[in-house]
Amino acid sequence: MSCTTVLVGKRASNDGSTMIARTDDGHFDVKRLTVMPPEKQPRHYKSVISHAEIDLPDEPARYTFCPSVDPSHGVWAATGINAHNVGMTATETITSNPRVLAADPLVRLKKAEKRGEKETPGGIGEEDIVVLVLPYIRTAREGVERLASLLEKYGTYEMNGIAFNDENEVWWLETVGGHHWLARRVPDDTCVIMPNQFGMDGFDFEDAFGAKKDNLCSADMREFIEKNHLDLNQGGRMNPRDIFGSRLDRDHVYNTPRAWFMGRYLAPMSFKWDGPDADFGPESDNIPWAIVPDRKISVEDVKYLVSGYYQGTPYNPYTSQDTGKRGMYRSIGINRTGVTSVCQIRPDKPDPIKGLEWICFGSTAFSALLPVYPNVAKMPKYLSDVTLDASTENFYWNSRLIGALADPHYPAAITHIERYHLAMMTEGRRIVAEYDRKMEESGDFGLTEKANEELAAAAKRLTADTLNKVLYEASRLMKNGYDRADS
Secondary structure, X not given: OEEEEEEEOOOOEOOOOEEEEEEEEOOOOOEOOEEEOHHHOOOEEEOOOOXXXXXOOOOOOOXXXXXXXXXXXXXXXXXXXXXXXXXXXXXXXXXXXXXXXXXXXXXXXXXXXXXXXXXXXXXXXXXXXXXXXXXXXOOHHHHHHHHHHHHHHHOEOOOEEEEEEOOOOEEEEEEEOOOXXXXXXXXXXXXXXXXXXXXXXXXXXXXXXXXXXXXXXXXXXXXXXXXXXXXXXXXXXXXXXXXXXXOOOOHHHHOXXXXXXXXXXXXXXXXXXXXXXXXXXXXXXXXXXXXOOOOOEOHHHHHHHHOOOOOOOOOOXXXXXXXXXXXXXXXXXXXXXXXXXXXXXXXXXXXXXXEXXXXXXXXXXXXXXXEEOOOOOOOOHHHHOOOOOXXXXXXXXXXXXXXXXXXXXXXXXXHHHHHHHHHHHHHHHHHHHHHHHHHHHHOOOOHHHHHHHHHHHHHHHHHHHHHHHHHHXXXXXXXXXXXXXXX
């Protein structure tokens, strides 16, 4: 599934929090935000896609997740925060190369082809990973360790990147072939940018096979690389991207331009991003995986990054200028996004309210971001009661409608969209600040559900107002518009 990921270390953020964000870019998947109580978490799991069957531990933690409303293809939980204040987003589809895939083939379902023959289940994938991991971990590092054990035992049928965060650390794991993996702790002062390619551009084997402080990997990773002649690096460098990743023409249209746009926003003074003497261009293969931003990064910055469509560049598909380059690169904020989340863990808050889960449905270019407290028994109906039929009664479909109406009428609608984003972020922050204070002063952390209801009510009011305005602009600009004065 094509997605974009942003990871923020605690010293790179404005408030000391860690953040992991991802756009879940399916094919217009209908999504909802809900809560899985421990008693309803399955003790035996079977994948719809791969038919893999896995027994699960007996003591899961409660967690939030964003499943597909249509369960016919599996859960596709996407993202969530558990009761131990660990966030997870899964997965970012990444690239590989034939050398890796031949050396450790992906584990795909093999159906029985004749009577009496048994099928061979496949490995685990994006459909499964959140449900199999998030309920059972207490730290981000534990998330890496549990997922790694599952990959080694069951394998995977696809190439994926997975992020975890707690109040202290952010970890990123990338799969290598069917059973191998690499993981790194994101440096605290950096932001990681991931656009559907194998991302890591550095790795410390001495640490991975020694102290294991910031680097983890499969136990046989060194032998795997050497035996299969995978290392393309020169001069003693260790760049996993050159070993396990890709460098294809389509990467330069679909993937690397997104990293360029995000890097250009994060570090406009540290590097030169434009012109013939630029350090990095939209098709550069060496854009850094982790960047120290020129200034501290807030949730608003993360939202801008995951909503990007090359604003301020010749590649903006909505520009009125005839640049000859409009729309030539794949945007970050695209039409078919189901859900986008920012899992934020705040170290300066009491445990019951450390986590905030910021949720956005539909195309991030037009949809707004709403914070909610994940430490609750249930989510407001405006976020959780979503059907497969379009409706103005929930956040998902209202967001989809706004995007579909605003896109073809961008010049007329964009002012309403910008005001909507500002109003939603302001009101969301105001309500969270108010309830943070109430709960810290009273010790009554049961107010989280009341806070979420107030947040959902504000979202419903502001979203309906924006839908009305965008619908008016779209109606006014219909091609069959005609007035008596036109005769």
